Amino acid sequence: MVTIKQIAELCGVSRGTVDRVLNKRGNVKPEKEKLIVEMAKKLNYRPNPAGKALAARKKHPVVGVLIASEGVQFFDDVLATMRRAAERFSSYGMEVIWRSMKGFDAEEQCRIIDELKDKISGLIINPVNDPKVIDKINKCVDDGLFVVTLNNDVESHRHCYVGSDYPQGGRTAAALLKMICPAPLKAGVLLGSRNMLGHQQRLQGFQEVMQSQPDFALLGVEETADDDMQAYEAARKLITEHPEINAIFVVSSGGYGTARAIQATDRTDITIVAFDTIPSTIDMMKKGLIKAALYQHPHQQGRRAMQVMFDYLVNGSLPEKTAYIMRNEIRIAENVAE
């Protein structure tokens, strides 16, 4: 509740001086600086976000959002919430420009970053795990951009990461399968790509929990490129090659294709656990073909990423954490979207 003005009066200086001290703009006599810093601390000064936001309007901050979202339904929810947030924030003078790409081509992502870079002061990106992209991101940070990685993190100088707890997702799926599938468990795994760190981590978490199950058998791991047609083929392959299979863990997208494959074989004894409650998955849950789906809070991911960006660009405050990791929730037909 204490303001810059009050601090200025108490210290016998002007608001400008206090502002220079608190925002470390220099050009203040050391003894005055000390006095002001101490006074601010003693009075527990917290800048008023409304005042900051109002003054920040003159800056018209622009945010770039670059997501490899095309053809990935999971991002529909993320982006829907980001758009709503952007709409809210627009009245504070923050503008968002949107870019999307299909697939994980590092060259293309670098190209788009270059195209965006001189237009923006913040970047929200779902980065491809590639040295060229990482370099590019580090360059952005060095040049003063505020960078948030979303849903996929890379070893870089990014300011903040927002995504889900991948190892936990795998562990949860494994434990759930142990609960709902008759032993002995003979499972197949479909994953998007071995090059996706998150998918790898989910698989590791899955195996970690299954280890303790002596009669567990991992029959095979197939890649799907997060594509339902490929998932369909991969699931058929698993079922044909391993008729004893009784469970399939779909590590990322592809639940629908998997369910269709099961449907086609008329096998009712195979339990599917998938990721993400996207419409096609929900459909298959209602039909009983997918028993459960893990929810990685897409809306919260989108909201948090935009909020972190807004707080920095408009309110001038850094995020409390350098990584916001969302929990995995278990959903079944009864508690999935109505």
Place this chain on the structure above:
Amino acid sequence: MVTIKQIAELCGVSRGTVDRVLNKRGNVKPEKEKLIVEMAKKLNYRPNPAGKALAARKKHPVVGVLIASEGVQFFDDVLATMRRAAERFSSYGMEVIWRSMKGFDAEEQCRIIDELKDKISGLIINPVNDPKVIDKINKCVDDGLFVVTLNNDVESHRHCYVGSDYPQGGRTAAALLKMICPAPLKAGVLLGSRNMLGHQQRLQGFQEVMQSQPDFALLGVEETADDDMQAYEAARKLITEHPEINAIFVVSSGGYGTARAIQATDRTDITIVAFDTIPSTIDMMKKGLIKAALYQHPHQQGRRAMQVMFDYLVNGSLPEKTAYIMRNEIRIAENVAE
């Protein structure tokens, strides 16, 4: 991005006049009013929340929070998040005064409302379902208070309700038990109180789903007053009177007491599904005694209630919905808080 000032210039009037029109304060010539309203609409005017917040500081809005939270661990999470939100909002000049009570005594709740009433301009309350309380709430609304009911709704003139989807919680628990418990299912139910509408609704949802299960047997429903000791006794009673029991659904608090009762009887064939991931429940989940817990988003409930209040009192904007209903998530030992 259009401001009052711009509208004023375009309409050839002063900012004051535009303000009077947009905030319906009257004293404006009908033709001017019409012109201004149309211009605002045409330009898609949206008030700037930062400006509003800044101006609202002079009002020093005070919010009363009254929750029957004592001894109910579920509310620890709700209140923790509400406190954090209150802290954030305090820099906008919004103050919160906190009251709690133990149990559901309507008289006492009315007394506390009376005590708060002339100090506050908004009330967040977990109302007792009693005509006296409802009258009191309606009186508050009539007198201009903004009222949000939290976690429990009552038939009143409250502006907004924030709580969980009770029927869905029951349905989800039932479907989950069907998945993880060997048939035939012989279940007992422990619920807080038959007078709690939410608990009743959960039980109904539970039975609704179980109906379709021909070999299902509901062995008994016992009340616990959300108390672990009473839950312990009630669970022992169920087990003693119905040795064939193989599942217990704990409709609200009491999961810990139930698990202790199971532990005491050395029965390993009874599956417990409980509500809320409070510390004692988590402990019992880690030990494997409680198989799953339903999570009703306490943090989101707290955050949303405070946000709705803030948006109204500080930004002058009504909530988009009159009820915010949280989903029930399924959690097991692997995805509960680390």
Place this chain on the structure above:
DNA sequence: TTGTAAGCGTTATCAC
């Protein structure tokens, strides 16, 4: 090195 003044958008007060 420091102070002053204007401005961000909204609201409230007061004078006409």
Place this chain on the structure above:
DNA sequence: GTGATAACGCTTACAA
């Protein structure tokens, strides 16, 4: 009925 003005807290450009 209406308009001018000051105020909310903060930033910034400029003057001293």
